[in-house]
Amino acid sequence: MIVPFSPPDINEDDVESVAEVLRSGWITTGPKTAEFEEALAAYCAAERVKCLSSATAALELSLRLFGIGEGDEVLTSPMSFAASANVILHVGAKPVFADLDEGSFLISAKEIEKKLSARSRAVIAVDYGGMLCDYSTIYELLKVCGFDGGGSSRYLNELSRPLLLADSAHALGSRSNKGESAGSLADMSAFSFHAVKNLTTAEGGALSFSGFDFLSADDIYKGLSLLSLHGQSKDALSKMKAGNWRYSIETAGYKANMTDIQAALGLSQLKRYDKTLAKRRRLCRLYDEHLRDDERILSYSESYDRLSAHLYPVRINGADEKQRDIIIEKMKERGVSVNVHFIPLPMQPLYRRLGYSVEDCPNAFAMYENLVTLPLFSKMTDDELEYTSTSLKSVLDSLGV
Ligand SMILES: *Cc1c(COP(=O)(O)O)cnc(C)c1O
Numbered sequence: 164m165i166v167p168f169s170p171p172d173i174n175e176d177d178v179e180s181v182a183e184v185l186r187s188g189w190i191t192t193g194p195k196t197a198e199f200e201e202a203l204a205a206y207c208a209a210e211r212v213k214c215l216s217s218a219t220a221a222l223e224l225s226l227r228l229f230g231i232g233e234g235d236e237v238l239t240s241p242m243s244f245a246a247s248a249n250v251i252l253h254v255g256a257k258p259v260f261a262d263l264d265e266g267s268f269l270i271s272a273k274e275i276e277k278k279l280s281a282r283s284r285a286v287i288a289v290d291y292g293g294m295l296c297d298y299s300t301i302y303e304l305l306k307v308c309g310f311d312g313g314g315s316s317r318y319l320n321e322l323s324r325p326l327l328l329a330d331s332a333h334a335l336g337s338r339s340n341k342g343e344s345a346g347s348l349a350d351m352s353a354f355s356f357h358a359v360k361n362l363t364t365a366e367g368g369a370l371s372f373s374g375f376d377f378l379s380a381d382d383i384y385k386g387l388s389l390l391s392l393h394g395q396s397k398d399a400l401s402k403m404k405a406g407n408w409r410y411s412i413e414t415a416g417y418k419a420n421m422t423d424i425q426a427a428l429g430l431s432q433l434k435r436y437d438k439t440l441a442k443r444r445r446l447c448r449l450y451d452e453h454l455r456d457d458e459r460i461l462s463y464s465e466s467y468d469r470l471s472a473h474l475y476p477v478r479i480n481g482a483d484e485k486q487r488d489i490i491i492e493k494m495k496e497r498g499v500s501v502n503v504h505f506i507p508l509p510m511q512p513l514y515r516r517l518g519y520s521v522e523d524c525p526n527a528f529a530m531y532e533n534l535v536t537l538p539l540f541s542k543m544t545d546d547e548l549e550y551t552s553t554s555l556k557s558v559l560d561s562l563g564v
Contacts, residue, residue, distance in 0.1 A: 164550045168500040169359045172432075172439065172541045180431035184423050192392075193400040195423035199430050200369070203354075206433065207335070207346025209371035210380035213387040214426060218332040218355035218368035220419035223250040224390045225351045225370060226285060228383065229326050230316030231256055235284040239330075240270040241507040241527040243289040247330045248508050256284065260509055262524040268292065268463075268476065271526070272300040279308045284319060285326040290334035290345060292504070293361075293471030294463075298339075298348040301327060321377035326350050333473035335362055336440045345471070346371035351383075356425070361439060361473055361541075362432045364425035391419040442541045443472035446548055450475050450537065453552035459559050474504055475539045477555075482533040482564060490535060493558040499551050502536040 184195055196214050203212040215221050231237065233255040239247045241260040251258040261274040268291035275286060286305065288296040305324045313319020319326065331337075332355035334345035346352045356367035370387065374380040392398060394416035402410055432439075447467035454460045454477065461478040479487060487503075494501045507527040509519035521528045537551055 164547065165498040166500060166538050166543075166547045166551050167540070168502055168538045169540045170542070171358050171363050173363075174435075176434075177428055177431045180427040181424055184427040187423075189400070190424055191399055191422045192420045193423045195426040195430065196421050199421075199426035199433070202430060202433055203346075203369055204371065206344070206436075207352070207371050208344045209346050209352070210373035211384050212346075212369050212371045213384055213391070214367065214369045214421035214429075215387075215391055216368065216419040216421060217246075217357070217366060218330070218353045219246040219250060220391065220417070221351075221353035221368045221370035222246065222287060222328060222330060223253050224387055224417070224419065225326070225328055225353070226250060226254045226256070227390055228386050229285070229318050229322075230313065231284045231319075231326070234282065234314070236280060236282045237285045237287060238270075238275055238278055238283060238325075239287040240289040240291070241509055241521070241524040242268055242270075242291060242505055242530065243330060243508060244332070244505060245508065245511065245513075246332070247287050247289055248514070251287070257282075258508075258514075258519075259283070260519065260524055260527075261286075263526040263530060265526050265529075267526075268530060269294055269296050272297055272304060275301060276304050276308075279304065279325070281309065281311045283308065283310075283325050284313065284316075285328055287328045287330050288349065289330040290332075290337065292463075292474035292476060293334045293337045293345070294465070295334065295337050295339050295345060295348065295470075296329070298327065298329070318378060322375065329353065332357075332360065332368075334471050335360075336436060336471040338469045340469070347373070350375075356429055361443065361471055362429065362436055364421070364429040364432075367421050367425045367429065369421075389413055390416045392416055393418060439541045440471065443539065444468050444470075446539060446543055447472045447475055449545065449548055450539075450552065453549065454555075457556060457559075459564055460555065472539070475537045476504060477535055477537060478530070479533045479535065479559065479564060484532045486562065486564065487533050487535065489562065490555075490558055490564075493561065494535075494554060497554045497558070499554050500538060503531070503534050504536045505531070507531050 329349035394414035
C-alpha cells in the first residue's frame with residue numbers, strides 16, 4: 164500500500180468555484196477576496212482579516228506595519244518552519260529563540276521571560292500542529308517586561324509593550340479550552356493556505372486582527388493594503404471603475420495580495436471546513452486507539468477534539484536521531500511517507516552560520532531527535548491509517564527498538 168503524507172483535498176465544488184471566477188472576467192484581488200476575508204473574520208472571531216499571498220507575507224507585513232526592524236529583537240519558537248524566523252531577518256531584526264516547555268511542542272512562557280530584553284519588540288508564538296500557545300500568560304509577561312518604548316515606531320510607543328503575533332499557519336479552527344478561536348488570541352494571527360495545510364488556496368495566507376484603542380481594525384487593514392500592493396492608495400478593482408483612474412503611491416510597499424482565483428478556492432473549502440475538521444479529528448482518535456497500547460510510541464496526550472488536528476506527531480521512546488532516521492527510511496520502504504516537523508531552526512545551516520546553536524534549546528532538540536510525523540489528510544481511509552500504524556510497529560520490531 165502507498166500512503167502519501169498530506170495530499171490536498173480538492174472536490175468538484177472547488178473546481179467549479181475556481182472555474183466560475185475564471186469565466187467572470189475578474190481574476191485578481193476583488194469581490195471574492197473581500198468575501199473570503201469576511202467569512203474568515205466571522206470564522207475566527209476577529210474584527211477583520213486581510214488575505215495575502217502567504218502566511219510568510221502576513222507575518223512579515225505585521226512586523227513592518229509596527230515598524231520593527233534594525234536593532235530590534237523578535238522572539239520566536241525554535242520548533243517551526245523557517246518562515247517564523249526568516250521574516251525577522253527580512254525586516255533586519257534579530258531572531259531570538261525561546262525554547263519549548265519540556266515535553267511540549269510549544270514555546271515556553273518561562274523561556275520567553277528569560278529571553279525578553281529592552282530591545283524585544285515582538286514575540287511570534289507558533290501554534291504547532293494546531294495546538295495553541297498560552298497567549299494569556301505571554302500577554303501578562305509582555306505587559307511587565309520593562310519595555311523601553313518602541314523607538315521610532317509610533318504604534319509600538321502607543322502599545323507600550325512588545326507586539327504578540329501568532330504563527331497560526333496550522334491552527335485554523337483550533338479553540339482554546341475556554342472556547343476562544345485561533346485568530347482571536349494574539350494581536351495579529353497569521354494563517355497559511357499552502358497546499359499541505361488543512362484548508363488550501365494552493366498558495367495563500369491571511370492575517371486576522373482586531374483594533375487597539377489607538378488604532379482601529381480598519382486602519383490596520385488600510386496599512387496592510389498599502390504594504391501588500393506597492394503602497395498604492397487604490398486597489399486594482401476600484402481603479403478599474405470608470406473615471407477612477409488616478410492613484411498615488413504612498414510608500415514602497417511589497418506585492419503580496421491574494422487573487423480572486425485563490426479566494427474562490429478558499430471560500431469553497433471553508434464551506435465544508437467543519438466536515439474537514441471532523442474527519443481529521445476522527446483520524447487522530449483512531450491513531451490514538453491503534454498506538455496507545457504500545458509503550459515504544461509516545462503520542463501527544465491532549466485531546467485533538469478542539470484542535471485543527473493539522474499534524475499527528477509521535478515520538479519513539481528512547482530512539483536517537485540516527486535510529487529515527489532509519490525508522491523513516493524503513494517506513495518509506497513499506498510505502499508510507501512520514502515526516503519530521505520540524506528540524507529545530509537553530510540547527511539549520513543559515514542559523515548556525517549566524518551563530519545560533521541548538522544547545523540553547525535542549526527541549527526542542529529532545530522533541531526533535533525521536534520525532535516522526537505520521538500521514539494525516541482528510542481523505543485518508545481507515546485502512547491507510549491502520550496500515551501506517553501496523554507498519555510503524557513492525558518497523559520498531561525489526562529494529563529491536
Ligand atoms: C507553512 C508554514 C508557514 C508558512 O506558510 P506560507 O503560507 O507557506 O508562507 C509558517 N509557519 C508554519 C509553522 C508553517 O508550517
